[in-house]
Amino acid sequence: MENFDVIVIGAGSGMKVVWSALDEGLKVALVEQGPPGGTCLNNGCIPSKILIYPADVISTLKDAKAVGIDGIISKVDFSLIMGRLWDLIERARKSSEEVINSQEGLTRYKETGEFVGDHMLQVGDHTIGAPKICIATGARPGVPPIPGLKEAGYLDNVSVLNLKKLPRSMIIIGAGYIGCEYGHCFSALGTKVTLIGRHPVVLDDEDPEISAIVTKVLSKDLTYAANYDADHVESDGEKKIVFARNLKTGKVDRFEADEILVAAGRRSNADLLKPEETGVETDKKGWIRVNKYLETTKPGIYALGDATGRYMFKHTANYEADVVSDNMLRGKMRENDTHAVPHAVFTHPQVGSVGMTEADALKAGLEILVGRAKYADTAKGYAMDLEEDEGLVKVVVEGGTGKILGCSIVGPDAAVLVQQIVLLMNTDTGDMGPLVRSQVIHPAMSEVIANAFANLESPSLTTLKH
Numbered sequence: 001m002e003n004f005d006v007i008v009i010g011a012g013s014g015m016k017v018v019w020s021a022l023d024e025g026l027k028v029a030l031v032e033q034g035p036p037g038g039t040c041l042n043n044g045c046i047p048s049k050i051l052i053y054p055a056d057v058i059s060t061l062k063d064a065k066a067v068g069i070d071g072i073i074s075k076v077d078f079s080l081i082m083g084r085l086w087d088l089i090e091r092a093r094k095s096s097e098e099v100i101n102s103q104e105g106l107t108r109y110k111e112t113g114e115f116v117g118d119h120m121l122q123v124g125d126h127t128i129g130a131p132k133i134c135i136a137t138g139a140r141p142g143v144p145p146i147p148g149l150k151e152a153g154y155l156d157n158v159s160v161l162n163l164k165k166l167p168r169s170m171i172i173i174g175a176g177y178i179g180c181e182y183g184h185c186f187s188a189l190g191t192k193v194t195l196i197g198r199h200p201v202v203l204d205d206e207d208p209e210i211s212a213i214v215t216k217v218l219s220k221d222l223t224y225a226a227n228y229d230a231d232h233v234e235s236d237g238e239k240k241i242v243f244a245r246n247l248k249t250g251k252v253d254r255f256e257a258d259e260i261l262v263a264a265g266r267r268s269n270a271d272l273l274k275p276e277e278t279g280v281e282t283d284k285k286g287w288i289r290v291n292k293y294l295e296t297t298k299p300g301i302y303a304l305g306d307a308t309g310r311y312m313f314k315h316t317a318n319y320e321a322d323v324v325s326d327n328m329l330r331g332k333m334r335e336n337d338t339h340a341v342p343h344a345v346f347t348h349p350q351v352g353s354v355g356m357t358e359a360d361a362l363k364a365g366l367e368i369l370v371g372r373a374k375y376a377d378t379a380k381g382y383a384m385d386l387e388e389d390e391g392l393v394k395v396v397v398e399g400g401t402g403k404i405l406g407c408s409i410v411g412p413d414a415a416v417l418v419q420q421i422v423l424l425m426n427t428d429t430g431d432m433g434p435l436v437r438s439q440v441i442h443p444a445m446s447e448v449i450a451n452a453f454a455n456l457e458s459p460s461l462t463t464l465k466h
Contacts, residue, residue, distance in 0.1 A: 002107075004029040004130040006329070007121065009113055009273065011100070012038015013305050013314065014136030016321035017328070018106065024329050028106050029128050031113040031121065036096040039138050039306065040314040041089060043158040048181060050085040052346050055188035059221075059348050066385040076189050078166040085161065115277040119300065131300050132328050135280070135288060136317070137273060139306040142265040144173075148233035152240045154260040157182075167191050167259040171242050173230050174263035175202040180214065180347040182261060183222050188348070193222035194255050196244055200226050203345060207357040207394060207408040209372075214410060217349050217390055225255065233260065270307055285309065292335045293327045294320055302328050311341045340425035344415035349390065352418030355406030355425060358396050358459060367399040370459050373451035375411045379443035386411065393452040395421070402431040407452075413445060420449055 006021040008014045011032035021028045040046055054076070061071045100108055111124035120129040141156040143149070155163070157178055170186055172179045175197025187193040195202065195218075201211040202218060215224060228244040231252055235241070242255045268286040275282060279298040281289045287309030294302050302324045305317030326332040342354040361368045375381035375391025391411030398405055407421040424434060432453050440450045 001120065001127045001129050002029075004107070004128060005132065007031065007128060007130040007133045008136065009121075009134065010038065010136035010138060010305075010307070011036040011096075012040060012136060012138055013317035013321045014038075014134055015096075016318060017134045017136070017304075017325050020321075020325035020329055022103065022105050026105070026329070029109060029130065030100065030106060031109045031111075031123055031128075033110060033112045035093045036100060037089075037092060038136075038314075038317075041092055043161055045314050047085050047089060047161050048157070048185075049346060050088065051081065052181060052185045054081055055185040056346075056348070058188040059184075063385075067383075076166065078189065079164075081189075082161075082163070112272055114272075114274045115280070116274075118278060119298075120278065133301045134324055134328060135270070135273065135275070135296070135301065135303040135307055136305050136321070137269040137307045139266040139268055139309070139312065141262065142267040143262055144230070144264050146173075146230050146233055148235075149230075149260070149262070152233045152235045152260065154233075154240075154262050156262050160261055167257070169257035170194070170259045170261055171196060171240070171255050171257040172261045172263055173242065174265065175199065175224070176205070176263060176265065177203065177345045177347075179261075179263035180218065180345060182263065184218065184347040187222040192257070194225060194257060195222055196225045196228045196230060196242065196255065198227065198229055198247060203347075203351065206345075206351060206353060207359070209392060209394060210351060210353070210408045210410045213390060213392060214345075214347060214349060214351060218347060221348065225253075228253070266306065266309075266312065268307055268309055283309075290336075293333060294324050294336050295327065300328075311338065311343075313341070313343050316341055339430075340422055342418055342422045344418070346415070349411050350414040352409045352414035352416075353407065354418055354422050355404070356396055357406055357408060358394070361396050361405050362459065366405065368405065368459060369397045369399050369456040371395045371397070371452040371454070371456040373448045373455055375445065375448050377451065378445065378447045380445045381448065383443070384412065391448070393417070393448050395449075395452045395456070397432060397453070397456055399458075402433060404430060404432055411448075417446065417449060420446065 005026035007029045008018050009031045109123040113121040113123040116122045169192040172195045175195050180202050183193050183195045201215040203211045227247045231243045231245045239256050240260050243252050245252050270288050281297040288303040288307050290303050296303050304320035304324050306312045323334050323336050326334045345351040373393045375386045376388050393409045395407045396405045404425050409418050440447050
């Protein structure tokens with residue numbers, strides 16, 4: 001057996017742990033069967049946003065007609081868009097590989113590893129072990145067992161990046177963040193998109209008011225088949241047909257397109273590791289169990305990122321890599337702070353959120369105040385001709401203390417605007433005092449944030465008004 005000080009499984013955010021271990025002078029093994037960079041670089045955040053940005057440009061041009069600018073989109077060069085996407089991925093992969101291969105003290109294994117004993121992995125022909133192990137294996141697409149789906153053929157968030165030409169039509173199964181982002185992307189580029197979802201609204205995990213706005217606006221560009229569950233799939237020549245059951249009426253309807261994109265959630269890669277062989281427990285869905293220090297049920301083995309199934313965002317995985325580095329390598333007892341985990345959905349309109357929703361806070365039994373403000377009620381919102389019910393900021397504050405519990409935003413630049421709230425929630429007191437005391441640039445969209453806090457009321461009053 002080859003012995004190491006540290007083994008890191010996964011070359012996405014796990015690389016931060018690798019570099020930290022090397023900085024400590026430790027002998028490190030990196031187990032990664034695929035290219036470095038993890039989901040974010042290879043088939044997640046970065047490539048999807050390179051695809052989505054051209055869609056945003058097109059949407060902006062279409063919306064500009066309302067303010068007197070009538071532009072014409074003469075061509076969508078899908079080959080150029082995909083070429084830029086792959087150029088960045090391949091350059092980043094090559095650069096990372098060169099750095100990894102030249103690093104002293106680091107041994108790279110390019111096979112899938114399996115636990116075969118106490119702190120012990122079988123990786124190809126090699127058996128390796130270490131007292132400290134970090135699992136950063138990420139997740140993969142969850143594919144529901146829909147009869148006929150495999151035979152007809154489908155795309156997921158990985159294979160969709162291999163498209164050579166823009167599909168004329170596409171059915172997307174799943175109305176979560178991946179479905180909504182790609183629904184916006186392909187519909188704006190010119191594909192006829194049908195989004196099939198089980199719920200009355202898209203993004204049903206968001207605050208209901210936010211979900212309702214996204215559903216309304218996004219439905220202008222694509223067809224949202226609400227309250228449907230895919231029943232089976234068939235092929236008819238070059239067409240693919242999804243038969244979906246209406247969850248309200250029980251009727252099975254037919255949806256037809258050139259391509260099917262499955263965006264029905266994610267599943268853990270942990271099962272590939274056989275973690276039970278080393279005493280690492282998973283929950284009933286296969287996600288690795290960790291405590292507040294990100295240590296698994298096996299002492300000395302930690303896990304981070306999507307492998308735990310909790311906050312599946314690249315920025316969170318990077319943060320958790322720092323926590324693991326402190327606790328596993330430096331002997332600290334640093335808790336994983338989850339009170340202000342932000343996220344964004346880059347659909348049309350954009351969504352940004354952090355912390356608790358109103359429903360979360362009420363369920364927790366907290367005394368709260370809720371503030372709302374519409375984009376349209378600001379000078380900048382009027383300048384952009386944003387409609388009354390198409391842009392909203394909603395904040396949740398603890399009564400008495402002014403501590404910010406959460407914020408949900410839908411509208412242009414929501415991901416940028418919500419970061420102001422993230423920063424406030426990470427101050428020493430986490431309250432709204434700095435914002436109340438600050439001057440806010442006029443006219444700028446950030447005024448809508450200040451307006452939301454100025455409109456704080458009890459939930460009962462805001463419910464009556466809205």
